[in-house]
Amino acid sequence: MKRFLLLMILLAGATGAWAQSFSLSGKVVDASDKSALPGATVILTRLLDSVQTVASTEASGAFKVQVPAGNYSLKITFLGYQTFQKSVPVMASVELGTLALALNSQMLNEVKVVGKIPPGEQKGDTTQFNAAAFKTAPDASAEDLVQKMPGITVTNGTLQAQGQDVKQVLVDGKRFFSDDPSTALRSLPAEVIANIQIFDKKSDQAEFSGVDDGNAAKTINIITKPEKRTGQFGKASAGYGSDNKYMVGVAVNSFSGDQRLTFTGLTNNINLLDFSVGETPGGGMRGRRPPMGGGTTSGLISTNTLGLNYSDLWGKKMEVSGNYKFTDRGITNNQFRVQNYTLPSDSGQVYSENRLSSSATKDHQFNFRLDYNLNPNNRLLITPSLTVQENTTDNQVASATSNVNGALNTSESATQAQSKSLTFNNNLLFSHKFGKVGRNLSVSLNTSYTNSSGDNGLAANTIYYRGTEGNQTQNLFTNQRRTGFSWAGDLTYNEPVGKSGQMQLIYNLGNQRNDADKQAYDLVEGTGAYSQLNTALSNTFQSSYFTQRFGTGYQYNEGKLRLRVNARYQLATLENDQDYPTEDFYTRRFTSLLPSADLTYKFSQSKNLDLNYTTSTNAPSVDQLSQAIDNSNPLQLYQGNPGLQQSYAHNFRIGFRNFNPETNRVFFVGVFGNLVQNYVSNSITRATTEPITLANGQVLEKGQQLTTPVNLDGYMNVRSVFHLGQPVGFLKSNLGVNGSVGYTRTPGLTNGQLNIASAPNVGGGLSLSSNISPKIDFNISTNGTYNFVQNSLQGQLNNNYFTQNTSLKYNWIFGPGLVYRTELNHQYNSGLSEGYNANYLLWNMSISKKLFKSQAAELSLSVNDLLNQNVSVQRNITPQYVEDVQSSVLQRFFMLTFTYNLRNFTGTAPQEQKRDRDFQGPPSGGSPGRPPQG
Known part of the structure; x- marks a missing residue:
């Protein structure tokens, strides 16, 4: 293969006489509102020998394929739509323009009889899930929906899909809240969603040129139901509680074809960083959830x-x-920290440090x-x-x-x-x-x-x-x-x-x-x-x-x-x-x-292997x-180093995806890593036995230290993850199994001596999300990680520690418009510094009553941290020390909240408009037995 590639590159200038090919391009849209249909399957069959060329439409609905001259049969399929077929002669480049697909009413009727909706499918590089196959509560957000889907997790506030951080969210192929996945997913209700697509979106440069440059970002594309693309929907809440706790929030969307407007507003003192249409009444139910994309809610x-x-x-x-x-x-x-040193x-x-801080x-x-x-x-x-x-x-x-x-x-x-x-x-x-x-x-x-x-x-x-x-x-x-x-x-x-x-x-x-x-x-x-x-x-x-x-x-x-x-x-x-x-x-x-390489091999339409290497x-x-x-x-003083050099990083990614349409099993395994030469680490000069006079004349007294950045070789960060998702029929739930193995190697200097801090870790977890009915919605998960801390300089500081997080989220609609919600989160820590092995149970709970004939309003009484046990602890590993940190967190309070849900879709039939406004329809996935629309 190497010789073949080398020959291709060397002879690139002499390839003009090779067999000529032509492009066939077009754009696939919904026939009713002309919105793009990303992820549609395009099959071009050459009539001479039945050779097929298969492609998928991009987020904009556009597609483009290169084929030799000949007569072809074009076939375009998309779940819930009638198949589009057309004969196309290709003797030059062909621009087909806009191709409209109509809804398949016959298919809808057939599915009503069968009553079973496949959870998803693999379309080349795109994994697509049907929202109708994942039941959520009627007031759930897109965030609640996607977390039920195999391979999608939230770790330390960061949304990950197939082992990688999600960088952006699209709605019907269009950008939504720029590159802020958190706000995007929390601003849409699950009930308007037909499909969720996961793919690696090419850079703007690559999309313009048609040539992949290797700069792709993990992206979620939300495809909305056609009948939900025109109208206004959202939520407003106001609450007041004990200890003068308060919260007022609003999130309103106005969709009219291609025009999309979203307004969000929030004022509160209960640690909410944003407000969403899926916000649980009472606000405090989400008081401990970190911001997606990373960050902290400590304090x-x-x-x-x-x-x-x-x-x-x-x-x-x-x-x-x-x-x-x-x-x-x-x-x-109010933050406490302790650092144990390695020299x-x-x-x-x-x-040790006790820091009381305030910021605005x-x-x-x-x-x-x-x-x-x-x-x-x-x-x-x-x-x-x-x-x-x-x-x-x-x-x-x-x-x-x-x-x-x-x-x-x-x-x-x-x-x-x-x-x-x-x-x-x-x-x-x-x-x-x-x-x-x-x-x-x-x-x-x-x-x-x-x-x-x-x-x-x-x-x-x-x-x-x-x-x-x-x-x-x-x-x-x-x-x-x-x-x-x-x-x-x-x-x-x-x-x-x-x-x-x-x-x-x-x-x-x-x-x-x-x-x-x-x-x-x-x-x-x-x-x-x-x-x-x-x-x-x-x-x-x-x-x-x-x-x-x-x-x-x-x-x-x-x-x-x-x-x-x-x-x-x-x-x-x-x-x-x-x-x-x-x-x-x-x-x-x-x-x-700076070399780079990508390889994608499709074993089948639902199984592929990706290899990526960049520098x-x-x-x-x-x-x-x-x-x-x-x-x-x-x-602890700090001083820069004008003699620093640039660092050089090798980054690699290997991923294998498989979706079995017969068993609805989703499997993903990936290996990710980076190796860095001239890594910018820290050199700590610390006065241990005697004061030290620095080059500028300043004296470090005993116990005082100066940190300076230095270039060191040997940094390494490698991790492997796998995820297996499988519907469990007798439980009417979806089971997820995940595991990970990681290794981090960080060099550092202390008083001129090199220490290598190695941190291997192994973890695993289980999750079970309900798929029973809109009235019973639960998610159960547990994830544990065992960490091994190893130091080359001082072995007595080596130690192992274990962390495990177990959570339950349960919503139950019962009686005449009564709703019970509860969240339990148990954190177990073992092996941290004395006083930091905080094991606690965080319990949030609310009881609500739907109001008015339409049940669009809700009055809720909630309690945050019922047992008053909430704490925040974190361990950090560096080449110079092992650090444990404990921070202030929000603890127990009660709150009474009034919430109103706006649903006014004008793009549906009158009976469907009434169903949407009255909140009588099924959750997130569409009507019973109906596949997603679009």
């Missing part, structure tokens, strides 16, 4: 937020989407996207974004360091900080198609500008029990200004090679420039003025990272095999220019070869380069 959080999402077609050529979000958030947190000479050194953030975020098809051969994409932020923080910290011989030091400090920042990004992408099919040129320009400023005040008193100074005080004022500007231009040319190949030429040019100015002033006694410049803590610094890339690639796509190989040669220059406190100039030049470089940040000392924690 006591008050949030005021407004959000608006918009998408539409402006004419026939222009598709636009955008969103705006304003957030005003305050967080208070043998530390004699059991331990650092005001944030404006705006994103816009304009996709303009100027004509069949030219396309323009513009995607600007703007973020403006104000932040204030107040920290009071009590910390101490000790070893087996007793206390080394103690410190009390208070910091107050204010900052403002603005970030503007804009991406331009233009693509031109030439007369020959597959020959195209794309040009892109990406720009970014940042500007930030901040002031910081520090007052600290530190006692060193065995150092040269017994008592040290600091009273400091610091102001910092930063600006950054980066740009990158990209030129890509594609040329067809034979009937199944494509060559690619690439040139990229870019620069990242950052300016940082930090001035620190000590308080002058007797004057009350901060006028004494502290040179050790001040710095004026500029950095520039200039890159050029030249590359070529080849892509082969024929039948079951798709292969892409790519290689880029990169020249990079990193310049660091320091003006203060001393003049200094560093230049680093790097040459890198990348990463320049160090301004904080990592600047020599100004950060003394916000007097016992």
Whole structure:
């Protein structure tokens, strides 16, 4: 195979005489409302020899295939729609335009009799699930629905599908809330959804050129029911509870064909970060759920937020989407941490900290996207974004360091900080198609500008029990200004090679420039003025990272095999220019070869194997380069390293997917990993037995430390996961089994000695989600992970710890409009530091009564953390120490809440409109026995 590929690349210039092929393209839409049908199966059969070419429509409903000249039979199928067939002669490239599929009423009647709906199918690279096969409560959100589907999980607030983080959510092929999967899934009710599709969405560059560049993002596409695409729907809630707890939230969608509007608003002090149409009445029922996409809900959080999402077609050529979000958030947190160090000479050194913090953030975020098809051969994409932020923080910290011989030091400090920042990004992408099919040129320009400023005040008193100074005080004022500007231009040319190949030429040019100015002033006694410049803590610094890339690639796509190989040669220059406190100039030049490859093999329409390998470089940040000392924690100082080099990463992914339509079994196994050369780790200089004088003259007293970033080889992070999903008929539920094996290897330095922190882990879990009826909806799951902590420098700190999370979510509709909801979450920890092995049961519960004839309203009494046991603990592994952290969390409160559900669909028959408004229909998947629509 290697010799074959090499020969293909070397002879690329002499391939013009190969057999000529032509393209056949079109767009598949719903006949009633002209909305796109992504994931439709396109089968092109050559009449001469019955050879078939199979493809799936993209998110926009478009498809394009390359075939030799001949007479063909075109067949297009989509679940719930009539099959489209047409004879097509191909003697040149053919543009079929828009192909409309009509609903299959006969199929609907047949399914009503059978009454069993298949949960899903595999369509090439796309896994599609039928929402009708997964029963949820009538007021469930899209988030609740997708978590019932095999291979989709939420881990530490991050939505994952087939082992990878979900980067974006589409609705009927259109972007929804930009790249915010959390808001997108929580803003749609499950009952409007027909299908859920999971696939790797190509980059804009690849979609423009038709040549895969290997930059794909795991994406969920929500296909709505045709009769739910016109109307207004949403939810509003207001609640008040014990200890002055409150919550008012609204989420309203207005859909009218291609135009989609969504408004969300929330004010609360019960740790809710957003509000959704699937929000459980009472609010506190979701008080501990972390934000999807990562993050934390530790601390006591008050949030005021407004959000608006918009998408539409402006004419026939222009598709636009955008969103705006304003957030005003305050967080208070009392956090405890303990760090056990790994250096043998530390004699059991331990650092402990008690931090009381409060912060207030005001944030404006705006994103816009304009996709303009100027004509069949030219396309323009513009995607600007703007973020403006104000932040204030107040920290009071009590910390101490000790070893087996007793206390080394103690410190009390208070910091107050204010900052403002603005970030503007804009991406331009233009693509031109030439007369020959597959020959195209794309040009892109990406720009970014940042500007930030901040002031910081520090007052600290530190006692060193065995150092040269017994008592040290600091009273400091610091102001910092930063600006950054980066740009990158990209030129890509594609040329067809034979009937199944494509060559690619690439040139990229870019620069990242950052300016940082930090001035620190000590308080002058007797004057009350901060006028004494502290040179050790001040710095004026500029950095520039200039890159050029030249590359070529080849892509082969024929039948079951798709292969892409790519290689880029990169020249990079990193310049660091320091003006203060001393003049200094560093230049680093790097040459890198950046290969990448993709291979997809389809064993069948429902079984395929994916292999992916990429390489990348990463320049160090301004904080990592600047020599100004950060003394916000007097016992743990930080200083950048202007001598840092760029890191070089190898990333790989292997995935196997299989869907058995006979048993409805879904299976996925994947291996993911990255290896990093010149990994930016930390070097800690710590005064263990005697004070240490640094190069700038500063003295580290016993127990005090300075952290500096350094380049080290040997970082590795590898994990493998599998998921098996299987309906269990006698339980009327869906069973999920998952497992994982991981290994992380992180190098670090302590007082010049290298320590390798290795963290193998193995985990597994089970889940059972109900598929009984809309009146009984439950999810049960348990996941456990066993971790092995190993240190090459000090083996006595090696330890094993185990964490397990078990949860139950149960909704029961009974009696005359009565609803009982409960959530139980049990956390088990073993092997953490003393006092951090918190095992607890979090129990949330509510009882509700549906109101009015339509039952569109609901009055609910809920309790959050009924047993008052909620805690937050976390373990972190580094090469220098093992750390356990405990944070403040929201605990028990009661709340009375009124909720109103809006359902007004004007695109359905009158009887269906009434059913939707009255909440009498079945949940999320459609009417009984009806397959998804669209």
